[in-house]
Amino acid sequence: MQRPDRMSIYIYEFAWILPSIAIPVAMIVAIAISAFAMGINVQGVTGRIDPARVNETPPFDRPGLRQVGPNRYEAVIVAEIWRWVAATPDDKSRRVELTVPRGSEVTFIVTSRDVIHGLKIENTDVNMMIIPGQISRTTARFDIPGDYLFVCHEYCGTGHHFMYGVLHVE
Amino acid sequence: MTTETVRRFGAEGRLAAAYFIVALAALAVGGLMGTFQALNYAGVNEILGFSFYEDLAFIFSYYQALTLHGVLLVLVWTTFFICGFLIYVTVNALETPLRSLRFGWATFGLMLFGLLLAAVPILSNDATVLFTFYPPLKASPLYYIGLTLVVVATWGVLVSLVLTYLTWRRLNAGRRTPLPAFMALITMAMWTISTAGIAAEMLFLMIPWSLGLVQGTDPLLARTLFWFTGHPIVYFWLLPAYISWYTMVPKQAGGRLFSDPMARVAFLLFLLLSIPVGLHHQYADPGIQHAMKFLQALFTFGVFFPSLLTFFNVVASLENAGRARGGTGWLSWIIKLPWGNASFTAQVLAMILFAFGGIGGLVNASYNVNNVVHNTSWVVGHFHLTVGTAVTLTFMGILYWLVPYLSGKRLFSNRLALVQAWTWFIGMALFSNALHRLGLLGMPRRSMIGNAPYLALQPEWQSILPFVGIGGVLMTISGLLFFTILILTVTVSKAPANVEFPRAEAVSGPEDAPAILDRWRPWLIGSLVLIAIAYVPPLVAQLSSLSLASPGFRPW
Numbered sequence: 001m002q003r004p005d006r007m008s009i010y011i012y013e014f015a016w017i018l019p020s021i022a023i024p025v026a027m028i029v030a031i032a033i034s035a036f037a038m039g040i041n042v043q044g045v046t047g048r049i050d051p052a053r054v055n056e057t058p059p060f061d062r063p064g065l066r067q068v069g070p071n072r073y074e075a076v077i078v079a080e081i082w083r084w085v086a087a088t089p090d091d092k093s094r095r096v097e098l099t100v101p102r103g104s105e106v107t108f109i110v111t112s113r114d115v116i117h118g119l120k121i122e123n124t125d126v127n128m129m130i131i132p133g134q135i136s137r138t139t140a141r142f143d144i145p146g147d148y149l150f151v152c153h154e155y156c157g158t159g160h161h162f163m164y165g166v167l168h169v170e
Numbered sequence: 171m172t173t174e175t176v177r178r179f180g181a182e183g184r185l186a187a188a189y190f191i192v193a194l195a196a197l198a199v200g201g202l203m204g205t206f207q208a209l210n211y212a213g214v215n216e217i218l219g220f221s222f223y224e225d226l227a228f229i230f231s232y233y234q235a236l237t238l239h240g241v242l243l244v245l246v247w248t249t250f251f252i253c254g255f256l257i258y259v260t261v262n263a264l265e266t267p268l269r270s271l272r273f274g275w276a277t278f279g280l281m282l283f284g285l286l287l288a289a290v291p292i293l294s295n296d297a298t299v300l301f302t303f304y305p306p307l308k309a310s311p312l313y314y315i316g317l318t319l320v321v322v323a324t325w326g327v328l329v330s331l332v333l334t335y336l337t338w339r340r341l342n343a344g345r346r347t348p349l350p351a352f353m354a355l356i357t358m359a360m361w362t363i364s365t366a367g368i369a370a371e372m373l374f375l376m377i378p379w380s381l382g383l384v385q386g387t388d389p390l391l392a393r394t395l396f397w398f399t400g401h402p403i404v405y406f407w408l409l410p411a412y413i414s415w416y417t418m419v420p421k422q423a424g425g426r427l428f429s430d431p432m433a434r435v436a437f438l439l440f441l442l443l444s445i446p447v448g449l450h451h452q453y454a455d456p457g458i459q460h461a462m463k464f465l466q467a468l469f470t471f472g473v474f475f476p477s478l479l480t481f482f483n484v485v486a487s488l489e490n491a492g493r494a495r496g497g498t499g500w501l502s503w504i505i506k507l508p509w510g511n512a513s514f515t516a517q518v519l520a521m522i523l524f525a526f527g528g529i530g531g532l533v534n535a536s537y538n539v540n541n542v543v544h545n546t547s548w549v550v551g552h553f554h555l556t557v558g559t560a561v562t563l564t565f566m567g568i569l570y571w572l573v574p575y576l577s578g579k580r581l582f583s584n585r586l587a588l589v590q591a592w593t594w595f596i597g598m599a600l601f602s603n604a605l606h607r608l609g610l611l612g613m614p615r616r617s618m619i620g621n622a623p624y625l626a627l628q629p630e631w632q633s634i635l636p637f638v639g640i641g642g643v644l645m646t647i648s649g650l651l652f653f654t655i656l657i658l659t660v661t662v663s664k665a666p667a668n669v670e671f672p673r674a675e676a677v678s679g680p681e682d683a684p685a686i687l688d689r690w691r692p693w694l695i696g697s698l699v700l701i702a703i704a705y706v707p708p709l710v711a712q713l714s715s716l717s718l719a720s721p722g723f724r725p726w
Contacts, residue, residue: 009678012486013432020478024471027536031467035538042453042538044460045711051719081725095623115723116304116389118454118545122612125541127454131389132306132720134456149624153545153614155300157307157725158231161622 043128043138051132054078054113063087065098068107073100077110079117079130079152082159096165100142104169107139118154121167129154142169178671182261183576185274189254190569192282193247194656197562200242201649203235208601208642210620211635230295232618233726237292240301241317244557246285248407249320251565253281253327255410256354258572260331262671263350263417266341269333277326284319287312298726300616302396303376305387308722311380318372321365321399328358346680346688349430350417350673356437357409359690360402363697364445367398379722386718390457394712397448398705405444405473407557409437411564414517415484420674422514422571423507425491430676431683432483438693439476443469445697446704450535454544462708463537469704470535477528484521490677512587516567519595520560523602527555530606545616548609551602559598563591566652573659574667581667582658586651593648601641604634 034040054060059076063085068074075098078085084096100106110119110130117130121140128136142148152163206222209215210232215222222229229235261268268274291297291310299307303314335347335355347355371392379387420427427433449466452458489503497503508514530552534540543549574581581587613619613631625631686692 006678006682009429009682013429013482016482017479020475020482024474027532028468028471031537031539032464035464040538041460042463042541043456044463045458046456048457048715048717050717052721081723115306115725116393118614120545120612120614125538127541127544129452129455129545131393131456133388133717134390136456147627149612149627151612151614151617151622151624153617154304155233155236155307155616157723158233158298159725160233161617161619164622164624166627 040125043136046137047135048133049111049135051111051113054111059109060111065100065106071101071104073104073106075106075108077108077119079110079112079119079156079163081114081157082152082163084119084150084152084163084165086165094159094162094164097168098165099168099170102145102169103141103143105139105141106167107137110136115156116154117152117156117163119150120153121148121150123148126150127153142167145169178265179258179261179267181271182258182268182274185268185271185278186254186258187576188275188278189250189257190573192285193250193254194653196242196246196250198649198653200239200247201646203239204243205642205646206235207232207239208645209639210618211642212639213620213635214639215620228293231298231726232621233300234292234295234298236616237298237300241288241292243562244301244403244407245317245320248557248561249324250281252357252406252410253278253324255565255568255572256358256413257327257330259413260334260351260354263348263354263673264334264338266334266338268330269337270330273326274330277323277330280323280326281320284316284321284323286316287319288316290316295726302400304396305376305379305389305392306720306723308380308724311377314372314376314380318369318377321368321372324358324365325362328362331355331358346683349427349433349676349680350413352434352688353409353413353416353437356441357406357413359694360409360441360444360697361406363694363701364399364402364406367395367448368400371395379718384718386720387722388712388716388718389720390455391712391716393452393455394448394458394708397451398445399448400451401448402444404553404556405440407561409440411517411520411561412437412480414564414568415480415521416487417674418568418672419484419514419517420487420491421672422511422517423488423491423495425487425489425494425674427674427676428483428486428490429678429682430680431678431687432479434680434683434687436476436479436483438687439479440473441693442697442700443473443476446700447473449704449708450537450540453537453540457712458708459711462704466704467535467537469700474528474532474535481525481528487674488518510584510588512581512584512591513567513570515588516570516591516594517564519591520563520567523555523563523595523598524560526602527552527560530555543609545614546609547605547613547615547619550615551605551609554598554602554605559594559602563594563598566594567591569656571669571672573656575669575671577660578667579659579663580665582655582663587655590648590651590655593644593651597641597644597648599641600637601645604637604641608634608638 063076083094086096112130112132120127148167291313297309297313299309447470450470492503492506495506497506
């Protein structure tokens with residue numbers, strides 16, 4: 001192969017470098033607009049809690065689903081090895097079920113009593129790490145009826161894959 | 171072109187071989203655990219009555235096997251291969267022997283000792299905490315101490331390389347550092363800076379806590395320190411593969427590296443940008459400011475730029491080779507590449523899957539978009555394309571010339587090695603595609619999916635899961651072929667090796683680069699400044715609200 005002269009190598013390099021800068025810049029601008037102008041964001045600083053006193057600390061002293069306004073709900077959930085607690089403490093089922101009407105806006109307020117867990121609700125952008133000592137919080141709107149599986153997605157011991165629940169949207 | 175008939179640096183070659191033997195042992199055991207996990211996804215936990223989790227002496231549970239898989243593959247296979255490879259690359263590129271072989275062996279010995287120390291509690295089921303060991307899961311202190319020794323001992327490899335470089339520099343004042351050595355030094359320097367995070371986590375949080383010297387720990391701070399090292403580590407795995415793609419593959423393909431200056435720029439940008447990006451693993455975490463998460467998202471997009479430079483430069487080099495071999499046209503030069511050479515083909519197949527790994531990685535990096543995929547099996551699909559293929563299949567391809575080169579014996583069967591590389595490629599494509607799709611459907615990662623009660627609610631998952639198992643079986647076959655070829659090469663093969671150490675020349679050589687690209691101080695200072703900008707605010711915030719309130723748990 002004939003050696004290209006130095007100038008044509010520079011031209012090739014710049015022809016690649018310019019879009020290689022422009023494309024990531026365009027992507028991050030789009031992300032910034034969606035996050036900070038359209039409100040599709042991740043969680044930020046959301047509050048701390050003493051993991052040894054979760055049972056006595058509001059709102060986690062009364063875990064469960066409660067209506068806080070028209071079409072607005074709060075789901076207070078405690079994660080523990082290996083279940084989600086969103087009901088009365090004597091319910092020992094590993095599967096928790098919540099039910100809201102369609103069109104509901106649900107704020108999930110979650111913490112852990114023991115190790116790190118993770119909450120992901122399928123077909124939504126609810127996806128949070130649940131870290132002991134920290135409170136996780138996010139809001140989602142449910143317009144489409146159906147059963148939404150939510151699982152623990154961070155390893156929390158040998159029963160990790162038994163930890164799940166279902167959110168029914170009617 | 172000169173063909174080397176005498177292998178040089180035999181003593182350094184033996185040190186590198188020792189590293190490779192440990193790495194390969196880890197690959198074998200860790201890979202076997204991966205087979206079990208892929209089969210579990212397909213609903214298989216035993217074969218012919220032999221249960222993976224009940225009939226093996228050292229395997230107590232799925233999650234213990236998963237711990238072995240992670241630690242042995244991403245910590246041991248990678249790190250030990252890389253340390254041996256970078257030492258051997260550097261002495262060959264500088265044509266200078268290692269300054270102190272004794273120090274080199276002492277470093278290796280300390281790493282091996284740390285590894286054995288950590289292996290004891292993993293095998294006795296006292297460290298079933300996965301390779302991320304997030305507290306308040308609490309393992310045996312031996313696990314933390316052993317892993318710390320492995321990591322800290324790698325600093326010795328940097329010392330070895332730097333001392334050897336200084337020897338070379340004294341005799342070669344004013345010359346540009348040969349590209350492979352330049353890249354090896356940057357890789358080790360970047361890695362060593364980045365290990366400050368995990369070293370601090372171990373020394374100040376995990377080790378005192380696991381020994382009972384303090385009663386509690388702060389899980390968020392531990393995660394932040396872990397990911398300070400945990401993202402740069404992926405560049406520590408990847409950059410040695412890039413060294414081969416830039417400085418060896420073009421030669422193996424019969425061409426030249428397109429642009430040496432552009433390669434140097436890419437590596438310097440990796441030094442600057444690999445570290446201040448760890449928070450993109452913590453987008454979903456509570457307790458971290460939006461601004462800091464977004465700032466590190468910006469830097470993460472920044473580090474995409476040198477990867478694009480690499481893509482261009484490596485493909486342009488392959489095109490140079492294809493045309494040098496008589497190829498013409500826009501694309502038909504590709505056919506002319508030496509597809510019959512297993513070492514070459516393995517590495518090019520690794521590059522092809524890496525393109526998809528890079529695109530998927532952009533999704534993970536995309537701040538709020540990450541909500542869709544965070545901690546789902548999408549991520550598992552992603553990093554099996556990167557560390558599991560771009561890195562692993564490249565290292566396999568390197569060993570296809572390096573084992574013959576070091577042992578002096580011809581590769582047992584180039585044809586079998588080609589079958590091995592293609593089998594890995596096809597198996598991984600099936601496996602990774604299935605995991606990406608399952609992740610989009612909400613399937614969590616690091617879970618014993620085959621035994622999960624919620625699997626019954628997910629018919630769509632069930633229709634895709636068999637492909638995870640099929641891909642895993644293909645990769646198992648590929649792995650068996652790989653070890654068979656290497657073992658037969660060093661034992662049975664009688665013919666003398668006919669390989670040379672590949673050293674690619676450049677179309678645009680180092681003389682086209684400005685001299686600042688061969689200085690160290692400005693880039694090292696720049697790296698530290700960016701780290702400070704990215705990490706001082708979140709670490710100050712977390713330390714000022716430090717709460718060692720979490721006791722340890724052992725839920726296994």
